[in-house]
Amino acid sequence: MRIIHILFKQGKLLNFLNLFIAIILFLFLMALSINMQQAKLEVGTMSHFKNKQLYKISDGLINEEDVNFFAKPSNYDRLHDFSELMHASTQFQYYIANWQPIGISDFKGSAIFGAYYELGHSEQTSNRDGKEYSSIKSVQVTQNVFDLNVVQLQQGRTFDADEYILTGDNIPIILGAEYAGVYQLGDQIDIDYYFQTFKGTVVGIVQPLQKIVTNSRPELLLDRYVLLPLMSLSDPPSYLNKNAVKYPVFFKALLLTRANGMIISELDPLSIRKIVGSIAQKTGFDQFSIIGADSLRINTLVQMTEANQFTLLLVSSLMFVITMSILLLTLFIKTKKNVSTYKVLLISGATLNHVCLMISIQSFITYLIGSIIPCLITMILTGFSIPIFLTYLLLVLLLSLFMTIMTYLFVKKIFSKLDIVRELKG
Amino acid sequence: MLLALKNISKQYNKHVVFSQIDFSCDTGKVIAIKGKSGVGKSTMLNILAGLERPTSGQYIYQNKQMEHRSYNFLTKFRSSTIGYISQFSPMIPELTVLENISVPLWFEKEEDQKQQYMKQIEALSYLFEIEHLLHQNVKSLSGGQLQRAGIIRALVKNPPLIIADEPTGSLDDETASLILNHFTSLKVNGTTTIIATHNDSVSNHCDETYLLLKEGLVYAQ
Numbered sequence: 065m066r067i068i069h070i071l072f073k074q075g076k077l078l079n080f081l082n083l084f085i086a087i088i089l090f091l092f093l094m095a096l097s098i099n100m101q102q103a104k105l106e107v108g109t110m111s112h113f114k115n116k117q118l119y120k121i122s123d124g125l126i127n128e129e130d131v132n133f134f135a136k137p138s139n140y141d142r143l144h145d146f147s148e149l150m151h152a153s154t155q156f157q158y159y160i161a162n163w164q165p166i167g168i169s170d171f172k173g174s175a176i177f178g179a180y181y182e183l184g185h186s187e188q189t190s191n192r193d194g195k196e197y198s199s200i201k202s203v204q205v206t207q208n209v210f211d212l213n214v215v216q217l218q219q220g221r222t223f224d225a226d227e228y229i230l231t232g233d234n235i236p237i238i239l240g241a242e243y244a245g246v247y248q249l250g251d252q253i254d255i256d257y258y259f260q261t262f263k264g265t266v267v268g269i270v271q272p273l274q275k276i277v278t279n280s281r282p283e284l285l286l287d288r289y290v291l292l293p294l295m296s297l298s299d300p301p302s303y304l305n306k307n308a309v310k311y312p313v314f315f316k317a318l319l320l321t322r323a324n325g326m327i328i329s330e331l332d333p334l335s336i337r338k339i340v341g342s343i344a345q346k347t348g349f350d351q352f353s354i355i356g357a358d359s360l361r362i363n364t365l366v367q368m369t370e371a372n373q374f375t376l377l378l379v380s381s382l383m384f385v386i387t388m389s390i391l392l393l394t395l396f397i398k399t400k401k402n403v404s405t406y407k408v409l410l411i412s413g414a415t416l417n418h419v420c421l422m423i424s425i426q427s428f429i430t431y432l433i434g435s436i437i438p439c440l441i442t443m444i445l446t447g448f449s450i451p452i453f454l455t456y457l458l459l460v461l462l463l464s465l466f467m468t469i470m471t472y473l474f475v476k477k478i479f480s481k482l483d484i485v486r487e488l489k490g
Numbered sequence: 491m492l493l494a495l496k497n498i499s500k501q502y503n504k505h506v507v508f509s510q511i512d513f514s515c516d517t518g519k520v521i522a523i524k525g526k527s528g529v530g531k532s533t534m535l536n537i538l539a540g541l542e543r544p545t546s547g548q549y550i551y552q553n554k555q556m557e558h559r560s561y562n563f564l565t566k567f568r569s570s571t572i573g574y575i576s577q578f579s580p581m582i583p584e585l586t587v588l589e590n591i592s593v594p595l596w597f598e599k600e601e602d603q604k605q606q607y608m609k610q611i612e613a614l615s616y617l618f619e620i621e622h623l624l625h626q627n628v629k630s631l632s633g634g635q636l637q638r639a640g641i642i643r644a645l646v647k648n649p650p651l652i653i654a655d656e657p658t659g660s661l662d663d664e665t666a667s668l669i670l671n672h673f674t675s676l677k678v679n680g681t682t683t684i685i686a687t688h689n690d691s692v693s694n695h696c697d698e699t700y701l702l703l704k705e706g707l708v709y710a711q
Contacts, residue, residue: 066596073584407580408590412643413569413597415562 067409067419071426074405078398079430082391086434089387090460094438096380097456098446099373112212113277117356119327119336120279121150123320124351133351134316140301146349147322148296151206155339156329159212160294161278162204162321167197167256168264168290173246177201177288190256197256203278203286204294204321212328213276215286216451220249220268223293230295230318237264238291241272257292260314264292272446279326294322323352391467392474399423399478406479416479424472431464492517492651492682493538498547500533507533510547511707513700515684517650518677520670522693523686524710525702531686532655534702538684539572539653540564569597573649577656579640581628588624591615591643598647607646614642617672618665633660641669652676652683658692670695 072079125133133139150158165179167190178187179199188199209215210222218241227236235255239247247253253264270286278284301315327336337354344350399406406419414422439456446452494514500507507530515521525531536542537549540556541564549556556567568574581590591611595604615621618638623631631639637660644652652673658666673683674695685692693699699710 070582070584074582404580405582408582408593408643410565411568411574411576411580412594413565415565417562418565 067414067422068426068429070405071402071422072429074402075398078394078401082394082398082427082430083434085387085390085394086431087437089384089391089463090431090435090438091441092380092383092387093435093459093463094442094456096376097459098442098452099376112214113328116328116330117332117336119329119333120355121324121327121340121352122355123323124353125320129351137302139349140315140319142347142349143319143323144297144301145347146343147319147325149343149347150323150325150327150340151296153339153343156327156331156336157208157212158206158325159208159277159328160204160206160322160325161209161276161284162294162324163278163280163284164202164204164258164321165199166202166290166292167192168200169195169197169254169256171198171200173200173243176242177290181288192256192259192261195254197254200290201288202257202290202292203276203284204292205276206294206325209276213274215274215276216271217268218244218271218448218450220266222268228293228295229298231298233262235262235264235292235295236267238268238270239266240270240287240289240291241274242287243290244269255292258314258317264290271451279324296322323349327354388467388470392470395423395427395471395474396478399475400482403482416476420472420475420479423475424468427471428464428468431467432460435460435464491515493549493551495534495537495544496548496550498534498537498544498549500530500537500542501545508702508704508706511702513707515682515698517680517682519698520673520677520683520696521685522696522699523684523702523707524688524693524699525686526688529702529704531702534707535653535655535684535686538651539574540568541574569594570647571649571651573644573647573652575641575644575652575654575657577659578633579637579643581636581639583627583629585628586625587620587628587631587639590628591624591639591646594643594647610646610648611642614645618642618668634662634665637661638665638669645672648679648681650681652681654683654685656687657685658687658689663691666692667695 133143171177175181175187177200178185179201180188181201189196190199191197207223207225207228215222217238220238222238223236235257237253237255247266249266249269251266253266255262255264270291272287274286275283276286295318297315297318301319327340329336331339333354333356340354344352409419410416439453439460442456443453491514494512496512497510498512499509501509511534513534523531523534533542537544540559543559543564544557547557551567551571556564559567582593588611592608595607598604598607612621615624618641620635620638620642623635623639628636628639637657641654641657644654654673658669661669670692673681673685676683677697685696687693693710701708701710
């Protein structure tokens with residue numbers, strides 16, 4: 065340790081330069097690990113959609129047709145049956161991520177969570193049962209949204225299968241990463257969802273930078289969103305007639321949301337029409353059209369993400385080569401400058417390998433110190449994301465180890481060039 | 491016999507420094523190796539100190555073959571056996587004189603031994619008159635003072651073999667004499683000192699003098 069302490073005391077300017085370069089290198093490593101993790105996630109996510117055909121079901125219940133359709137109570141059942149069979153189909157995946165603001169009373173978050181914040185609108189509120197509800201960004205999702213988009217949580221859990229069934233006034237909710245610190249797991253929140261009030265319980269918080277494909281967008285960043293399960297009815301609406309009378313808007317909206325989903329499949333349009341046509345015939349609901357959706361847009365997104373990943377790797381490799389060269393250059397200057405110290409060590413009982421090892425350990429310590437600031441930045445930027453932190457830590461250790469070995473070999477080479485043993489003659 | 495060189499040759503690439511020289515010495519002797527600059531005095535001393543390996547021939551130290559040993563082995567041998575003094579003693583500029591002299595103790599594990607060596611440093615510092623400089627930074631020392639500090643560092647562990655390459659080159663006559671007398675005084679402990687020099691006054695202090703010529707090493711007196 066004493067030798068290492070002396071090595072740190074020698075050539076302070078060069079040591080600081082080395083530390084500075086190490087910090088720069090690890091900042092790039094940090095950017096790389098965050099982006100790689102994100103790009104990996106995005107490519108992984110998009111791969112579930114890549115080369116698949118996407119179709120949208122769009123109901124034709126507009127204006128008068130809507131009024132006429134819901135005038136008959138049996139049509140609620142038809143619409144319910146149609147969406148249930150669509151969700152149950154084994155020939156395609158029926159996927160819904162529906163962008164729909166919800167109301168939250170006594171909202172603790174800032175304006176950034178407002179439903180229309182990004183559009184420049186101020187917070188919107190509404191009153192229900194004497195409570196004021198703020199309009200908040202929300203997306204209602206089916207179970208396969210979590211699987212297909214590989215959504216990662218930093219705390220808590222995703223929704224259980226039985227939580228996708230409407231059974232009462234309680235509803236689990238999952239919050240975007242920026243809600244961390246605003247609400248905690250287990251917090252209860254009063255929610256206004258399609259004009260019906262629910263008691264929401266926070267069961268999970270999503271990791272930062274998680275994205276999903278929604279019905280209307282190829283990419284939605286979940287950081288500021290409240291996720292709700294897109295619930296199905298436990299019984300046909302005719303059984304829930306009383307409620308249907310009491311909450312007509314909620315039932316209508318819920319049934320229409322569940323019916324207007326996305327079909328993800330490798331099947332061609334004709335086959336899809338045939339399958340959906342048969343479901344329509346079986347349930348008696350045929351007031352919809354099938355729209356060929358965003359396969360091309362999603363494929364382009366996948367290609368762009370892959371290209372981004374490649375560019376990132378290229379830039380990082382270039383940066384790595386440049387910083388490595390500077391590090392080795394400073395190491396060369398430092399080694400030549402400290403020859404007198406190495407001579408003293410050699411004649412005092414240290415072996416050449418021992419001296420090389422001490423210089424390498426000094427470099428290793430420098431790299432570790434240099435990785436602390438980027439590490440803290442990583443933790444703050446990613447909201448203390450453990451997977452990204454672990455990826456970064458692994459890269460730091462591997463790189464530091466690699467650089468230490470390089471230092472050892474390089475110093476040994478310098479020593480053999482300097483012929484330090486013969487230099488002892490004075 | 492403490493050590494022997496048999497048919498030793500040394501060359502760097504195609505440059506032959508010397509070839510087929512023989513040399514031996516007993517314990518408790520002070521020996522001078524004289525010769526002109528460039529004849530290979532330092533190289534011969536480096537081989538004896540385990541700093542370099544001969545190109546051919548044998549180096550035997552206390553009946554052990556040394557010429558094929560690894561540099562790591564030779565370093566340990568040097569650490570335990572040799573006190574090496576060069577013409578300009580290298581120093582670690584960030585340390586004080588005492589810290590520089592104590593560097594060999596960094597590799598010593600036994601605390602009792604360290605204490606003993608510290609006493610030795612104190613005694614030698616008084617003997618070589620640098621006791622008042624021990625806590626000063628080495629940068630403030632003159633060449634002669636540095637050389638004395640370097641000599642103390644070489645002697646601190648009581649090595650049985652002292653290899654000194656022009657040790658008094660940067661010292662005044664009085665100090666040079668003091669140091670050479672100290673080498674002589676160590677003979678009673680069985681310490682052998684081999685000094686490379688081209689100075690007659692140095693060789694006058696020695697028991698034996700050898701002359702290193704291009705043709706080989708010859709006994710001079």
